[in-house]
Amino acid sequence: xxxxxxxxxxxxxxxxxxGLRRAGYAVDTAADGRSGLSLAMERAYDLIVLDLMLPEIxxxxxxKSLREAGRSTHILILSAxxxxxxxxxxxxxxxxxxxxxxxxxxxxxxxxxxxxxxSYQAKNPTLRIGGLxxxxxxxxxxxxxxxxxxxxxxxRILEILVLRAGQIxxxxxxxxxxxxxxxxxxSNIVDVLVFSIRRKLQEQGSPSLIQTRxxxxxxxxxxxxxxP
Amino acid sequence: MTSLRGRLxxxxxxxxxxxxxxxxxxxxxxxxxxxxxxxxxxxxAKAKSLETLTEQQKGRVWLEPTHEVMPEFExxxxxxxxxxxxxxxxxxxxxxxxRSGDLPRFxxxxxxxxxxxxxxxxxxxxxxxELRFHPRREKDEPxxxxxxxxxxxxxxxxxxxxxxxxxxxxxILVFFVLGLLMATAALVRVSLRVGLAPLNDLALQxxxxxxxxxxxxxxxxxxxxxxxxxxxxxxxxxxxxxRLKESFERERxxxxxxxxxxxxxxxxxxxxxxVGLRWPEEGSxxxxxxxxxxxxxxxxxxxxxxxxxxxxDGNQHTLWTSEVVxxxxxxxxxxxxxxxxxxxxxxxxxxxxxxxxxxxxLVTDGEKLALVLxxxxxxxxxxxxxxxxxxxxxxxxxxxxxxxxxxxxxSLAPEDxxxxxxxxxxxxxxxxxxxxxxxxxxxxxxLCRLLKLDVEARLTGGVFEITLRGPLVLKET
Numbered sequence: 136x137x138x139x140x141x142x143x144x145x146x147x148x149x150x151x152x153x154g155l156r157r158a159g160y161a162v163d164t165a166a167d168g169r170s171g172l173s174l175a176m177e178r179a180y181d182l183i184v185l186d187l188m189l190p191e192i193x194x195x196x197x198x199k200s201l202r203e204a205g206r207s208t209h210i211l212i213l214s215a216x217x218x219x220x221x222x223x224x225x226x227x228x229x230x231x232x233x234x235x236x237x238x239x240x241x242x243x244x245x246x247x248x249x250x251x252x253x254s255y256q257a258k259n260p261t262l263r264i265g266g267l268x269x270x271x272x273x274x275x276x277x278x279x280x281x282x283x284x285x286x287x288x289x290x291r292i293l294e295i296l297v298l299r300a301g302q303i304x305x306x307x308x309x310x311x312x313x314x315x316x317x318x319x320x321x322s323n324i325v326d327v328l329v330f331s332i333r334r335k336l337q338e339q340g341s342p343s344l345i346q347t348r349x350x351x352x353x354x355x356x357x358x359x360x361x362x363p
Numbered sequence: 364m365t366s367l368r369g370r371l372x373x374x375x376x377x378x379x380x381x382x383x384x385x386x387x388x389x390x391x392x393x394x395x396x397x398x399x400x401x402x403x404x405x406x407x408a409k410a411k412s413l414e415t416l417t418e419q420q421k422g423r424v425w426l427e428p429t430h431e432v433m434p435e436f437e438x439x440x441x442x443x444x445x446x447x448x449x450x451x452x453x454x455x456x457x458x459x460x461x462r463s464g465d466l467p468r469f470x471x472x473x474x475x476x477x478x479x480x481x482x483x484x485x486x487x488x489x490x491x492x493e494l495r496f497h498p499r500r501e502k503d504e505p506x507x508x509x510x511x512x513x514x515x516x517x518x519x520x521x522x523x524x525x526x527x528x529x530x531x532x533x534x535i536l537v538f539f540v541l542g543l544l545m546a547t548a549a550l551v552r553v554s555l556r557v558g559l560a561p562l563n564d565l566a567l568q569x570x571x572x573x574x575x576x577x578x579x580x581x582x583x584x585x586x587x588x589x590x591x592x593x594x595x596x597x598x599x600x601x602x603x604x605x606r607l608k609e610s611f612e613r614e615r616x617x618x619x620x621x622x623x624x625x626x627x628x629x630x631x632x633x634x635x636x637x638v639g640l641r642w643p644e645e646g647s648x649x650x651x652x653x654x655x656x657x658x659x660x661x662x663x664x665x666x667x668x669x670x671x672x673x674x675x676d677g678n679q680h681t682l683w684t685s686e687v688v689x690x691x692x693x694x695x696x697x698x699x700x701x702x703x704x705x706x707x708x709x710x711x712x713x714x715x716x717x718x719x720x721x722x723x724x725l726v727t728d729g730e731k732l733a734l735v736l737x738x739x740x741x742x743x744x745x746x747x748x749x750x751x752x753x754x755x756x757x758x759x760x761x762x763x764x765x766x767x768x769x770x771x772x773x774s775l776a777p778e779d780x781x782x783x784x785x786x787x788x789x790x791x792x793x794x795x796x797x798x799x800x801x802x803x804x805x806x807x808x809x810l811c812r813l814l815k816l817d818v819e820a821r822l823t824g825g826v827f828e829i830t831l832r833g834p835l836v837l838k839e840t
Contacts, residue, residue, distance in 0.1 A: 154642070
């Protein structure tokens, strides 16, 4: 999942960058509204975490510009402004969520996960395809009730493929989603990770769920999502 | 609480009562006098008639019969009385109504009637006229012993009818006055209710005011229906509301700014702690602790500045006045600034310059003045243009010191200058960076007020200057 964090506080930006990367997001950061807006217009992000009081261009103007440009990226406002009017204004201008500082890091992650699920119309945090079960909250996966031990990057690849089941996901997208956007395009990091996931799934008795589409990417063919 | 309506009613009714009472007394006195005069005139007329009927001839005085011409002196209930005395005091005649009784005699002067209230022989309250006169005589009648004879006549009548009329008159006047007073009171109440209705309307309007409706203009809203007398009151109330609104807005802005200044470091601290707890291997411990220390120092600065401001506001600071050598104190303040803001000074290549005459000694609270100057230096370093000098100069004249801290400030606009001493004011509306919360110059302003120093800020040709002036100079050498 690609996430853009626009926050002017150096300490908070760096800490959240570190935490969100560890939580599995591919994070880009911006310290002011102008550079944040520029990044958001240039690249496709799944999520944007946006402060309101920003140098150069304030957060509400960034939000307005993005919506006016037709960008539907889910945006979570993270602000010290806590009065109802500010929250209402932010949500009315097109934000998807609003979190007031100070906040619990876990709550921020939970809200971001909810926004990700909303992106893929998946209301249930547990995704199921055949015998494969992916819990987007605990970031763990099981096959036929047995846990598939995955590294954070392997989990991210599997989650993206499950969330976009039925769609071909390019290697480039996967590379960016696992936070390797700057690596050489010839890098086979994604292939290595997919190979590892396949091996771990097979160890738990899974058939080959992840299909390779030559020169295009990877796909999980079928999806079956059910409520617990 | 005193009621305006009650006081006005009381004053108007009491005033009206006094006027009515005075008017009634005058009226009563006039009517009484007139009736008494009429009564007395009747008595005098009767006395004159009796005088006419009294004659003297050949040294004798007699009274012609009266029962036919003046039947009121006949003996019957309610009759009138007369008695005629000769000069020697012997009774010449008396009315039948007197029978053998006597009327009182006062012995008044000749030809001048004397009128008195008396008790009549039958016990009734009456009025008496006494008239001493020379009885009538023929023109050619010689005077006995060459002198005129004189006689004294007293005529009396009951004044019961007069007193009854006067009592009725008094009763009518009292009822009239009381009735008028009651009618006046009712009229005054109604008039005041109608007249003071705009005040009630205004009270209701004021009662309905809320913190979010302080911006309305009472003058404009009541322009068509408020009486002219209320116009000054409405103008003053509008002024008060405007000041209240401004105060509320300042308070709200202060709270919001304070919340922001504290929420952001708290968010940093919490995120740092929660990310560190979740992934302990992430980040080195000294690095995290250094971050925590930086956040704590930032919050400490805000809290200490707010406390200092609150103490200034509450006059809780005590001035410890002593002799302070200005050059030495400024040197120390500059050194503290260099050590505290060394990194910023190095990054911006700002040069700190002192232009202070040596041997200038002030009498002031040196610690607080040093705090003022440290804040001014820190402000100049933080907001001055990179590479530009920060200069502190001092001049003394007539026992007054003028201390000026100046720095180039290309980003400042003239409209920023009046707001620079507001609490939490920052040029950058995003309030980025936690080093300066916007309290330094507010603290400078408060401390200078305590030190009795005038503060003046100005922006001239891209150079920002703050000058402190006050009578602090003890000696110049």
